Amino acid sequence: MGKPTGFLDYAREENPAIEPLVRIENFNEFHPPLDREHRQKQGARCMNCGVPFCQSCVQLAGMYSGCPLHNLIPEWNDMIYRGNWEHALARLCKTASFPEFTGRVCPGLCMAACTCGANGDPVTVKENELALIEYGYENHLIKPRIPEIRTDKKIAVVGSGPSGMATADLLNRRGHNVTVYERFDRVGGLMMYGIPNMKLEKQYIDRRVNLMKQEGVTFVTNADIGNTIPAQELLDSYDAVVLCCGASNPRDLNNPGRDANGIYFAVDFLRANTKSLLDSNLTDGKNISAKGKHVIVVGGGDTGNDCIGTCIRHGCKSITALEMMPEPPEERLPSNPWPQWPRVKKTDYGHEEAIALFGHDPRLYQTTVKEFHKDENGNLSAVTIVSLESKKDEKTGRFMMVPVEGSEQTLPCELLLIAAGFLGSQPYVSEAFGVELNQRTNVKTAEGSYKTNVDKVFTAGDMHRGQSLVVWGIAEGRACAREVDEYLMGYTCL
Known part of the structure; x- marks a missing residue:
């Protein structure tokens, strides 16, 4: 040291x-x-x-x-x-x-x-x-590492997020021939369209993708496997297929008035904003704008915070974030000692910006939506929210967050963004390949393995473990690459 x-x-x-x-x-x-x-x-x-x-x-x-x-x-x-x-x-x-x-x-x-x-x-x-x-x-120390020897094995990776890119990167270095398919028009998956530029400018994704191309990885965009391209085409053409399609099936709200115009899933809002920003600097009118609107974000995670920061940059009139759970403590409790992950209140960049702009923290804890209200044109105009309290369910013995009677209040709202998490991958890809799902709607594999029930089909990332972090997607992609290599070659040096 x-x-x-x-x-x-x-x-x-x-x-x-x-x-x-x-x-x-x-x-x-x-x-x-x-x-x-x-x-x-x-x-x-x-x-x-x-x-x-x-x-x-x-x-x-x-x-x-x-x-x-x-x-x-x-x-x-x-x-x-x-x-x-x-x-x-x-x-x-x-x-x-x-x-x-x-x-x-x-x-x-x-x-x-x-x-x-x-x-x-x-x-x-x-x-x-x-x-x-x-x-x-x-300092030009990051250079293309082109394999000196190529195998005759061909691998298709479906999805170009962190797990797909990591899988492709390692398998290509091993000398295999890797093609990555991406359903959208740019490579990067969640990192490209799910994470705003304030956290990750897209030039850094493009820089890495260009490096991987020089190393021999092929990227195919606008290729929606299981939709515009049949799954069987990949099964017939490749020695192995790795599904890295993420967990992009959003959790919905089913309250009265849900059909109002102006309610969007956070992932759709962020994707539309970033694509419009990259295509035209938000001049093409294809983003979902928060300008001049009262905005409510449902969900207190990273995605909800990203929505807050994006809406503020649009010029929203107000921003409110609803969090179902109680407000976390400012410092660790004795029941949460180091080196456990600290369960403490995190004031992220979007919250800081809201405080600076509007003078108060945008978060309302132990609160959720009860009802959406529409104007005569079917557009969202207001939202009734209700406070929650923790009560023990007599049947299950579990504590549940339940509404507090008489705590309702109505807030003006022309744009509501649902950032309440995800329920696994979108089903059409798994159905197209015939892979089994577990109870959490993630692609099912044996413990510690990435091989599905379908011969030569593997999976990694959020599609395998559920909604998670970029670092976990990369870790899964690297581990999956090792298993695919051993499957193809009978041994692995990865």
Whole structure:
């Protein structure tokens, strides 16, 4: 370890953020990086623990703590501090397929498990990772790695999100011939159209895709397998097929007035906004605009926060976010000790912007929609909401969130976005290939495996594990690639 007292000598310093009222004027990323000297001090804070929880990825109290990719975090933190960035980058790329993505959008399971966080502030692992990969690109250290030997095996990957890209990346490096099919017009899946530019500018996806193309991966866009292209065509043409179609079947609300115009799923809202932004800088009129509208977002996760930030940039009149569960504590409770994932209140960029613009936190906890109201033209005009309380169900013994009688109130609303999670993958792809689903409507496999019930058909990512994180999609894609390689070759060196 480069500096044994680094965690005592240097305070945690994050990348600065552009002020909320300034950054909402555009859709650009808003965290300029620290300079190299300050970044090396952040690397020095890593204690190179005897047991590095940051790279362990263990399930504690039902939630994971530590990096699912098992990144060699203490090694490259030490090398950052020593100034050996080239070697640090090599160690990072040994386990991480796309650090430029996880360094921007991962919630940082590694940092939650950092030993420095037990009694202080954790190391800036995610930002160190991002600084390393961008250093690599800037200094032309990230180059195409073209396989010297090609096999005669052909693999189709359906879906170009993080799991599909990671699967394709590793199988191509092995020397197999990989074709990735994407139903939309741009490669990237969730990362392209589900994550706003403020968190991940699309030039970074394009940069990686272009690199993979140079390495030999083929990408086919506007190819909706199971719809415009029959599944059997892939089964007949390839030695293996990997389904990485995500979990994009959104959970709906079935309250009275649901048929009103102006109610959208968050994923459709975000997709339309990003596509219009990339195609025309929002001048083609094809996005769902929040400009001048009272907006309500149902759901308190990352997607709901992204909707808040997007609506504010449109120029909404007001923004309210409904969260069913109680407000989390500001700090860890004794029942949630380190290194468990911290169940604490998170004020994300969209919430910060709403507070700066409107003067208050947009979130209403323990609240949900009771009824939608329409005007004479069938357009959404207002929403009746109701408070919730936790009560024990006498039949099941489980605690449920139930409405509080007499707590209803009506809010003006011309645009409502449903960000209440997902119910697994859209069924037409799994039906087209004949793969079995489990009780959670994810594609079914044996424990620890990625092979489906259909010969030579595999699955990975959200389609396999359910709605999850980009880092988990990458981890699944890498593990699936290993199993596909062993299936095709009889052994694997991945």
